[in-house]
Amino acid sequence: MSHQEREARLLAAGVENAYARIRPDIIETALEYSPLLSLVFGAHVYFKWECDQITGSFKFRGALNKLRTLSSARKRKGVVSASTGNHGLGVCRAARIEGVDLVLYLPENAASAKIARLRKAGAVLRFFGTSCEKTEAHARSEAASSGRVFISPYNDREIIGGQGTAGLEILDQLPGVEDVIVPVGGGGLIAGIAGYLKCRAPGVRVWGVEPARSAFMKASLRAGRLVAVKEKKTLADAVAGGIEPGSVTFPLCRRYVDEVVTVSEEGLTAAVRLIHEVHGKVVEGAGALALAAMMKYRARFRGRRVVLVASGGNISPGRFQSICHGRRF
Numbered sequence: 001m002s003h004q005e006r007e008a009r010l011l012a013a014g015v016e017n018a019y020a021r022i023r024p025d026i027i028e029t030a031l032e033y034s035p036l037l038s039l040v041f042g043a044h045v046y047f048k049w050e051c052d053q054i055t056g057s058f059k060f061r062g063a064l065n066k067l068r069t070l071s072s073a074r075k076r077k078g079v080v081s082a083s084t085g086n087h088g089l090g091v092c093r094a095a096r097i098e099g100v101d102l103v104l105y106l107p108e109n110a111a112s113a114k115i116a117r118l119r120k121a122g123a124v125l126r127f128f129g130t131s132c133e134k135t136e137a138h139a140r141s142e143a144a145s146s147g148r149v150f151i152s153p154y155n156d157r158e159i160i161g162g163q164g165t166a167g168l169e170i171l172d173q174l175p176g177v178e179d180v181i182v183p184v185g186g187g188g189l190i191a192g193i194a195g196y197l198k199c200r201a202p203g204v205r206v207w208g209v210e211p212a213r214s215a216f217m218k219a220s221l222r223a224g225r226l227v228a229v230k231e232k233k234t235l236a237d238a239v240a241g242g243i244e245p246g247s248v249t250f251p252l253c254r255r256y257v258d259e260v261v262t263v264s265e266e267g268l269t270a271a272v273r274l275i276h277e278v279h280g281k282v283v284e285g286a287g288a289l290a291l292a293a294m295m296k297y298r299a300r301f302r303g304r305r306v307v308l309v310a311s312g313g314n315i316s317p318g319r320f321q322s323i324c325h326g327r328r329f
Contacts, residue, residue, distance in 0.1 A: 011161075014157065015192060021069070023165075029050050033045070043298075043302055044305040045294065048307050048308065051281060051311070052313070054093060059153070060093055062154075062158070062160070063090040064093075066159050067095065070149060077146075077148050079103075080146070082104065085238055092104065104118060106118070107128070107132060108130055113316060154247070155244050167192060167197050174307065180306075181294060182290065183309065187252070190253060190257055209262070210236075210261075211239065211262065211263060216231075228242060229242075238314075261293050263296055268285050268289065274291065291308050294308060
């Protein structure tokens with residue numbers, strides 16, 4: 001057995017162990033067939049509705065798995081994390097379930113609506129810096145000095161194992177799946193899904209999709225190393241930002257992801273609207289990435305069974321209404 005095969009088996013086992021840990025407290029999100037979009041695209045199109053997961057995104061899976069792998073002694077010391085978005089909500093809920101003290105760091109310029117939502121979720125909030133990168137670096141330093149565990153949004157094997165449970169569910173729900181399209185930010189979700197599927201169903205193609213305005217993974221895979229790109233504001237803000245140096249997700253994506261593609265902001269807004277019009281679901285920009293890729297690259301999927309991962313639904317009502325009425329966000 002090759003090193004890569006052993007690694008794939010370990011990753012798949014990690015996903016299965018994660019599912020055993022977290023299954024009682026997560027939602028097995030629906031896999032819904034889309035008759036209309038299947039007709040439009042000439043394929044068999046399904047949505048994996050992670051926007052219906054607890055806290056509104058897949059992030060809760062990884063956060064809960066990470067906390068449940070900690071020893072009682074580590075839990076008693078508490079944990080530290082940094083996030084203004086879906087990861088923050090997920091780790092807040094997981095910490096509350098596990099009875100673990102959480103300190104969550106936010107940038108000093110974090111939006112007031114996000115601060116209020118996280119306070120409501122029960123976190124102890126602290127503020128540092130004016131960028132997510134600086135805030136996270138400070139949070140890591142504070143965790144190390146206080147003896148607490150830092151909970152990364154993606155750069156952690158247990159986080160990846162938890163996120164990969166979405167892939168386990170997809171394979172159970174649709175054993176004949178041929179393609180899975182997954183939003184990409186730091187790479188935790190796609191690393192977990194792709195690693196699991198390539199071990200348990202090697203013929204399945206796994207596609208990543210990023211907004212063209214923040215396409216760090218695509219550029220890095222092309223270069224063979226992590227690179228910086230000049231990014232712009234994107235509707236898919238949940239996946240915006242760079243990938244941490246030394247991240248464990250990058251080599252996993254190199255090995256197991258078939259290709260990463262990009263989509264435009266126009267494609268994203270059209271996909272958000274189409275999901276709502278056809279299925280009545282409210283998704284955030286990142287949650288529409290997979291459909292936007294299907295719309296752009298439809299010829300690649302003709303006649304195939306395709307799962308689109310709708311990763312999250314945490315979007316403000318005002319922003320959603322602006323998208324639906326054709327106004328700029």
